[in-house]
Amino acid sequence: MNDAQRDYDIARLRTFIAIAKTGDLQAAAEQLKTSHAQVSVRLRSLEDHLGVELFKRTPSGMILTAAGAALLPEARAILAESTPTPFASDMIRGVKVNGRFALPIPSSGHRSGATNRTARIGQRFSRISAG
Known part of the structure; x- marks a missing residue:
């Protein structure tokens, strides 16, 4: 299409x-x-x-x-x-996005998956940090 x-x-x-x-x-x-x-x-x-x-x-x-x-x-x-979300629209326009994000971790303790996702986000968006 x-x-x-x-x-x-x-x-x-x-x-x-x-x-x-x-x-x-x-x-x-x-x-x-x-x-x-x-x-x-x-x-x-x-x-x-x-x-x-x-x-x-x-x-x-x-x-x-x-x-x-x-x-x-x-x-x-x-x-x-x-x-597009406002975040995606900013990225498309090349606006530098700053900030922190929180990633919920299930009580079952699957921290490695959350850690991997956090690392990938950090690599892709260098001006955003986990917190």
């Missing part, structure tokens, strides 16, 4: 989540800072791609179908995975 396709897929999932949250195409468009038509196109495209109807369209708004309800937690998880 190329970057353009990935971005388009992410946009469709963001649109789906916004509609699920607001229950309304216009409110979703406002939340996403786009047009009602664009929201409608993205939703139709996602439904066509998946081969299912994700919402029941009613006079009072959009209601998730069973398929939509099943997709919603997955869509949220995909977006969470695709959104």
Whole structure:
């Protein structure tokens, strides 16, 4: 999958989540800072791609179908995975990150694994120390 396709897929999932949250195409468009038509196109495209109807369209708004309800937690998880953390964003931009971190060690005493992870983090991020 190329970057353009990935971005388009992410946009469709963001649109789906916004509609699920607001229950309304216009409110979703406002939340996403786009047009009602664009929201409608993205939703139709996602439904066509998946081969299912994700919402029941009613006079009072959009209601998730069973398929939509099943997709919603997955869509949220995909977006969470695709959104860089502030730390990752800083690293991408080349910002020098300083600080200390704590690594919990289970009471079962598996300290060697924690020590190895700590060493790897220290090697990769020289300005961060364990504490």
